[in-house]
Amino acid sequence: MTTQENRSTILEYIFRHAPVARSTIAKKTQITPATVTSITGNFIQEGIIREIGSDETQGDSSPGRKKILLDIVPDRVYAMGVEFTMRHVRFLICSLRGISVFQTSALLETEVKENITEFLIHKITEILDRLPEISKSLIGIGIAVPGHIDPQQDKVTINSSTYPGFSGKELKNRLPFPIICENNVRCMAFGRYLFDKTSPETFAFFHIGLGMFCAMMKDSHLFQGTNYYAGEIGHTIVNPEGKKCECGKRGCLQTYCSETWLLKYCRLLYESNANTVLTSLKPSSEDLTIEDISKAFSLGDPQIGNYISTALKYLGITISNLAIIMNPDRIYLHCSLFSNKEISEELMDYIKQQLLFVDDPTDQTVQIVPYNPFEGPKGAAAYAIKNFYIDTI
Ligand SMILES: [Zn+2]
Incomplete structure (x- = not known):
């Protein structure tokens, strides 16, 4: 060496x-x-x-x-992480131990989405101008993107219909800091690896947000596979007779439990005037959030209860399949719905049932990570630390 x-x-x-x-x-x-x-x-x-x-x-x-x-020395330098999803943009600056010293978020309007590169350059410049001391010791910026990066072109290759204008190259050319772009869940996995000393060297990080993805750390490296399909767990089929997914197949896991599909189902339920507690939670179906769905579940809404139970069953099957096929040292689960204890316990029960034949099932293997909306930008900052500090020191 x-x-x-x-x-x-x-x-x-x-x-x-x-x-x-x-x-x-x-x-x-x-x-x-x-x-x-x-x-x-x-x-x-x-x-x-x-x-x-x-x-x-x-x-x-x-x-x-x-x-x-x-x-x-944790405060010697700082790193910035940025994540833009289909709905939000989030910025975070942290120490080398991942302790946040600044964070902010905003909703993304359609006009902004169309000009995402300009918007990011403007916001990052504005934030760093306000923090001259931190800016002086900033080692670089990680950008967590909602899709996959073509390493040659820094183009987002999935969801590009939402972000046709995103250009990693443009960010690199116009911002006076080193920039690295990576898939948002792969960033989260790397953040878990670098900032959580209890994490093993080989693990899976399964994030469920508007979409879902499962990143793998293998012997301290992010596993890539030969193309970007590795980790697209949302498009594994759990019911061949199920609803048609955006990908063209039927009954993909994400048609049951991604936030997008859960909200779609609950808005339909709300509008069909069925006897649902959702109507008492928000004045219109458009205002419904994942928190409302969680609340409706806890209040015992029977239709939401059934729907979520089916989603958890399919999710449990997928996670136990993952445990059997890959056998990672740990599977981390990150999803805002799992902040609801009844929901997370029901999921863990499904997983345990599936893994009964394994000698030492789930308790250590599957771990629900406390939900943090800044997990993406924090992971992106970790990825910047790896690329612009650890690997170049
Ligand atoms: Zn699909």
Whole structure:
């Protein structure tokens, strides 16, 4: 490995495992102790890492010097993450540990969607002008996009009918910071990997929003596959006789449980004047949100209860299929509906039933991540830290 590669490997190891001793770094990364000592010494001088005391857990059993523990300097530089979805745009600036120092969001109007690149350049410039101190130590910006990036052209290759004008190249040319674009859920997975030290090196991150996607981390790397279909879990069929999906197939998972389809169903229910509690929650069907659906479920609305139970059953089957086929060390689930305890418990029950034949099923494997609307921009910031700090240090 080159010195650059050794530096990146050691720094990423410290990010993931701090506080950690030099000897542990050498053992786990298989870089010689002498090289680890030399590089960590340079890192300390450069202000990239620091010594934070000694390992007290060794007790009397290991004589000799106590091991000095190392950690990164979290506020040395900052990264920005931006996510635009079909509905919102969100901006976040965070430390190297993912602690947010600034965040804001806005609804996206149709005119803005058509000029998304100009809008992002304008907003990012405005935010950084207001924060001159942070701006000075900003290492770069990650952009989480609602689709897939063609790496050659920085074009969003899915949902391009909504964002025909998005150009990663234009952002790179016109903003005075390094920019990297990536699929929003892949960003979320990377954020989980970098900022959550309890995350394993191989895991799946399953996000359900307006659409759904499942990103895979494999041995500390984002798994890509030969094309961008890997992870398009929303288009796996759960009922061949089901409704027709946007992709042309019938009964795709997302026709049951994406927010878009859930809202579509609940608006129809509302407008059909059926006996539903939804009509008591909002003055018009257009105002309905996912929170209203969650509320209607808890209030015992029978039609919503049935609909969500079917959705959870299909989701449970898909997640257990994923566990069997890929067998990742963990499957993280991220969806605003799962903030409702009854809904998340019902889902976990379905998954457990499906995995009964496995010796040690779900409790550790499947984990619901507390819902955070800024998970996308935070992940994008993590991806910027990887590309413009860890890998280039
Ligand atoms: Zn489909």
